[in-house]
Amino acid sequence: RLAEVEGVGSFGELTTAHTLNLERSQVFGLPDTIWKLSRLERLDLSDNLIKELPRGLGRLRGLQELVLSGNRLEQLPSSLGNLVSLTALRLDRNRLLELPESIGGLGSLTWLELQRNRLGVLPDGLAGAPVLEVLRLDDNELVALPDNVGDFAKLRFLRVDGNKLTALPRSFSRLASLEALQAQNNRLAYLPKYFGRLSALHTLDLENNALKGLPATFVELAKLRSLRLNGNRLVEGLPAGFDGLAALEDFEL
Structure with missing residues (x-):
């Protein structure tokens, strides 16, 4: 098992990989050069020790599924919104306090999991994800949903249980x-x-x-x-x- 993925410059033969699974590998960091994995479609980094993501992650334009469940993330880079091919994003069981406005730029996203974080508010830009179908926000600290939540034209399944909501927009x-x-x-x-x-x-x-x-x-x-x-x-x-x-x-x- 990998103790870390720090300092890896070229990723060697991994540059041709379509799937990379580092689940439960005690990874606590990624190099900014991760963008060199240009053919990557699925990246699983769940249940590790990651506290922050490199800006270079946003250059993985072919990435379709990103799993970051069970880490120690408190914030996300704005470059995350550049993952235009992403259809599924799992960020549950982290320590997120907020989301970047750019997350609404994920034009292909259909599945988003944010349960069990520390989110108090959501950016209005989130509703800019036009084809989102599944959204999990349960067990956060939300006191309100964005006023434009009705813009989720394709949303089929919504969980907001275990928050502090007093009204729906x-x-x-x-x-x-x-x-x-x-x-x-x-x-x-x-x-x-x-x-x-x-x-x-x-x-x-x-x-x-x-x-x-x-x-x-x-x-x-x-x-x-x-x-x-x-x-x-x-x-x-x-x-x-x-x-x-x-x-x-x-x-x-």
Whole structure:
């Protein structure tokens, strides 16, 4: 196992590699010359000791999957936004406090994992990732989502559970492709007025929040199959027509 990947100048024959797996190798640094691995498509550096990434990483224009789960990263280089071919980025179980605005430049990204970090806010630029389908933000310190979160036109699966959210942005109702939302264990007091416009939504977990009621449009969620509302106050009761949610199979109150 490698103790480090410091000082490696040319990477030798690795320059022709398409996949590089250094998972659980006690790696604590990468040389800026990593860009010389120009044919690399998949790079797995999960469960190591990496505290920072070299700027040269952003020159791996052919990289499609980058796995950095379980490291010690506190920030990311802005050059990360240059990875135009990247479809999957896993940054869970790090120490990230913020994200660079440039992350929205990842035009091919469909899968992004950021769970179990220390994120308090997200950059507005994040919503610039036009084809993102899966976004995990669970177990962070988020107090709000970006106002333009509704710009995620392709987003299907969203986890924001285990944060400090008190509300969802008004634009949230524009997530027409959203199929599943897990937002349990937050501080949500209400949902956006036009929440019922989430026409593709079939799974919704709002357990353990501070909800007093649901918007009238909630009954328009025609595809909703699973709903968890236990651990809320709901002093306003359920909206008229709630029993008309014909697809609802799994309901906990």
